[in-house]
Amino acid sequence: MWSVILTVNAHHGEADPTLLAWIKDLLDQLIGLGPWTVVILIGLLILAMPVGLSAFYLIQQRRALSRTRYPSD
Amino acid sequence: MANNIADKPPLYFGWYLLAAVFFIDLVVTGSRSSFGIFVLPMSEEFGWSRFTISIAAGLGAIVGGVAQPFLGYIFDRINGRRVIVISLIVVGLATIALSLTFHILFLMFMFGFVFAIAAGGTRLSRGALLARWFIRKRATVVSIAAAGSSVGSLLLVPLAMYLLQATSWRVSWAALGLVMLFLAVPLAFLFIRNDPKEMGLRPYGDSEHSPSENGDGSNAVRKRGPLEVDKWAESFRSAPIWQVSGSYFVCGFTTLIISVHFVPYAIGRGVSPEIAATIFGLMMGLNVVGGLGAGVLADRFGRKNVLAGVYFMRGCGYVIMLLVPSTLGLWMFAAVVGFSWVATSSLSSTLTADVYGLKALGTITGVSFLFHQVGGLLGVLLGGFLFDVTGSYTLPFAIVAATLFPAALSAFTIKERKYSALYQTTAVPAVTSSA
DSSP, X not given: OHHHHHXXXXXXXXXXXXXXXXXXXXXXXXXXXXXXXXXXXXXXHHHHHHHHHHHHHHHHHHHXXXXXXXXXX | OHHHHHHSOOOOHHHHHHHHHHHHHHHHHHHHHTHHHHHHHHHHHHTOOHHHHHHHHHHHHHHHHHHHHHHHHHHHHTOHHHHHHHHHXXXXXXXXXXXXXXXXXXXXXXXXXXXXXXXXHHHTIIIIIHHHHBSTTHHHHHHHHHHHHHHHHHHHHHHHHHHHHHSOHHHHHHHHHHHIIIIIHHHHHHHOOSOGGGGTOOOBTTTTTOOOSSSSSTTOEEEOOTTOOSSHHHHTTSHHHHHHHHHHHHHHHHHHHHXXXXXXXXXXXXXXXXXXXXXXXXXXXXXXXHHHHHHHHHHHHOHHHHHHHHHHHHXXXXXXXXXXXXXXXXXXXXXXXXXXXXXXXXXXXXXXXXXXXXXXXXXHHHHHHHHHHHHHHHHHHHHHHHHHHHSSSHHHHHHHHXXXXXXXXXXXXXXXXHHOGGGOOSEEEOOOOOO
């Protein structure tokens, strides 16, 4: 029983290894790509978030700066 | 057209902060959720039993719960930004250090203490920090941030799975740590700010009813609830925090049990691993939708009503699972409960912020979180104990279902209109936050 107690999970914890192994098998069937391909795809997706956010912020800042330098009216 | 674009006011900085919090939650929760993937390869290499390695995970949940009020206190009293950024750096370093694991005590210390405590520090960004930045749409914003944890599990767990397949567990731990240090930490440095005042701004939605003379928020007036507190202990002398924390205890009691006991329960009902994995995946996917939807609804219909609805819905899910036989019951359970899985966290912290204000919010939500973790541990214990005694999950799940309806009632009877700052009609001069 204690082994079950200590594999604590839920929305503030870690997932059950057996369940994760099942999910992995299911993903293999569904995706059918090599491990490196999946790693690169997910990696790019994760990378795009902070890079995209920072780029958007910088564009907005530059726009705000040009507005103060060259007001439209 | 070009002029129209140029004349548009700049995007409120709080939205950047929200995106950063979302990403921090994504990588931290995603990395922690990946722990289960490393159990098998690490136990094979070192000859540890699953029980031994699981202690680290269990320890992490308990230590994280106990540490949360203290982290919240530091957040409230010293410097929120510093707590979040330092915690994030420590989480990243601890994750990399896990790749150097050589002894079970090292794993327990690094994951069960260092990672767990530091991850608690980053969790403060979701509730306590965002509440300082947003008054209007507060529930929606906190829900969006909370969705980061769900998305993190959906992205980082598969990433770690395939990285493990392609490399080794050591490389995979190191890669997760590097993602935090090189992507999340710079983002935190750039966008995490203690307070809108630091940027010469006011909280989002504040300007609608509290004009400031000089525009920097220094003379702003704001609505203040009758229960707003300066010290966290004062909040526990009133009913709403007991109602919120009591129902949050039930939240932990009813979620951890299903995560830990889902696999044996599914096997017991004759479900194949593929179907069980799909059902669990559906539940996790729906919790993103449910969490976001609950936030939007809470801003429209009141926090306590939606919170009560979420607990009621989860209770119905358990009843359906017990009453509807075969796999259909599990599918229906996943569909109903999936919506309620993470919604409670954001709704509880938003309601707490509305009623008790921001000064001690980190500590108060930390204590509430401790209730949740204790409930979770008791739920898991009860599930295991009653299964051993009765040979079935029917009784523990029936007890779990039965606790959810009083929790719904507890949330529903919170006098939100009386105590929440949102419903106050008179404004008082804003008190400067000590953090």
